[in-house]
Amino acid sequence: MTGTATLAQIARAAGVSAPTVSKVLNGRADVAPATRERVEELLRAHGYRRRRGTGHAAPLLELVFHELESPWAMEVIRGVENVVREEGLSVVLSESSGRLSIGQSWVDGVLARRPTGALLVLSGLDPVQRAQLTSRDIPFVVMDPAGDPGQEVPAVGATNWNGGLAATRHLLDLGHRRIAVIAGPGRMMCSRARVDGYRAALETAGVPFDPALVREGDFHHEAGYVAGLELLRAPDRPTAVFTGNDLQALGLYQAARELGLRVPEDLSVVGFDDLPLARWVGPALTTVRQPLTEMAEVATRMVLDLARGNRPNTLRVELATTLVVRGSTAAPSARS
């Protein structure tokens, strides 16, 4: 009885009634924990999958962020809203409070709500949680996977490596040779890919990679400021910095201002994301555009497609990043 186990078979194997299995499937609280665990194990072991009846799922899309601090999140929310509005669905918003994995309480809530699907932004499910959603036939997609989401998990990202390459080549083309990089957190695959693109650009241009010019920090303003002060106070300071994202770039702007260095005359800066604020700051920020709103739209459509029972042609989609040149990059000055 693998793959096609029925609810009645699961109930028999667990030694409980069919309504009890049904309660577990629907995330109801009135089941003894030991019973719940036994039923969940059997659901997993037998690859049980609830049949998707029409009208059974609620017109809800679950949207989970690992944190809501950044203006980044707003771009994603807008993309999701663009799609669900057309489809008559509502969004249930959750935050995993800075953890990259999702708590069990979220999964319990989802089982009770029976949403049409879920979109996880930089937040991962463990294999048990994944099996729980699968057995209830709740499809999910991961956007911009922080780690490796697993081969079988549908995911939407951006071409981070290409973005790192394009940003660094732009600086090399302007004549920079001492180019530093401030990376995002190393546990996130997107950070690693960007730094690898930076390194590839240097090496293909015959510029040696210098570990002293690499800093790591989280994706906030403060990290760019702190790393920026370190890099710019060094005796042999870089003439250009490729930052992990636009917020870090603003932190670097602040560090430069405090040290009396002008952007772009004394220091060129390239960001990543192209948030609205990249256009608003002075000088306007040269940055690698990551199409966050479009990525969210694609990911949301993928969830809805899976919910209709369509298997996507590909489980991985990477949208293109593009370099947007503005006022924060220029040729290094003779003094530098």
Added chain:
Amino acid sequence: MTGTATLAQIARAAGVSAPTVSKVLNGRADVAPATRERVEELLRAHGYRRRRGTGHAAPLLELVFHELESPWAMEVIRGVENVVREEGLSVVLSESSGRLSIGQSWVDGVLARRPTGALLVLSGLDPVQRAQLTSRDIPFVVMDPAGDPGQEVPAVGATNWNGGLAATRHLLDLGHRRIAVIAGPGRMMCSRARVDGYRAALETAGVPFDPALVREGDFHHEAGYVAGLELLRAPDRPTAVFTGNDLQALGLYQAARELGLRVPEDLSVVGFDDLPLARWVGPALTTVRQPLTEMAEVATRMVLDLARGNRPNTLRVELATTLVVRGSTAAPSARS
């Protein structure tokens, strides 16, 4: 049968069965439109109010924005999440697509979801929609009311008038006399209150109010840029501008940069809101802090309190605004 009408009485008056009234109450689609309308009218006419049974409402809080464009919205979402996380509720996020009123499709969705309550940010309900939520015993609170939400609607705002007063007094104290104001949309009460505070500061300081120094625009960057160019290109340009919000202030920064004017040497700028980006820009922005996250927390607690059947001590709460002085304001230079 006013005030205490039962479901059976409503059914009898409408000439339908009690289950049909129940379907209308729960926003179910399988009721003829004419029947639905007749039942809704009777519910309204008789002041029907569903009794709040324990466990009847879903652990959902509805959160509605009129638009999600601004980083402003993120501060509010964080406040709401702070409270609902403690309470084990989830947030259903909706956007009224730039309209200040809410569409009927949202109300229909809410009736079907039976949430614990609703928080409306700058979005208003019409009297019929209000009656629909009231008859289902779904409490709602308005945050930062755009218009006049009506005496009986619980609302949370900020002391906008005081903020306008404090911003303008700060500029007067620095020695400015030609002080312009860029207002938000006039249909929003918060904009009007800020401009009235500005005017009161001028008049109590004996500085005549000059209508030529007043501009109006929406709350986006572009509006500050456009109004800024107009004001700064005038022959007798202002030495200081109080803007409607931080995004407008950044638009004004850009206008000043393009005209070769330095902030604060040639132009002092005061914003409103104190979004995170106010600290990140150069020079850091002097602004009126509106405690958006705290306002959202207070409003969310108010909804949950109402859902527990507690009537709040006051239906209107205004949290204090505070002036935060940073680098964008200084005494006018002799040249100006």
